[in-house]
Amino acid sequence: MNSTDTTPHVSPPAPHRNWRTVLIGTPLGWAITLALAALGVYLFVNHTGHVISALPYLLLLACPLMHLFMHGGHGHHHGPRE
Secondary structure, eight states, rough: OOOOHHHHOOOOOOOOOOHHHHHHHHHHHHHHHHHHHHHHHHHHHHHHHHHHHHHHHHHHHHHHHHHHHSSSOOOOOOOOOO
């Protein structure tokens, strides 16, 4: 008997492009990271008192921002369920 594979070969889907895949490891991502680091150093060196007095508010602001950006969109998993 001849055992030939008759199932069609499907290529994997194209990777989903979002802001993370566009910025990580690209020259634009490096430029934005360096600009934000320079801004942070400038603020800490020249406005240390303001930065320290804003820390409690920044900590409170970090909670909702974490929920918005780090959860990755609940319920939008389009892959097969395991």
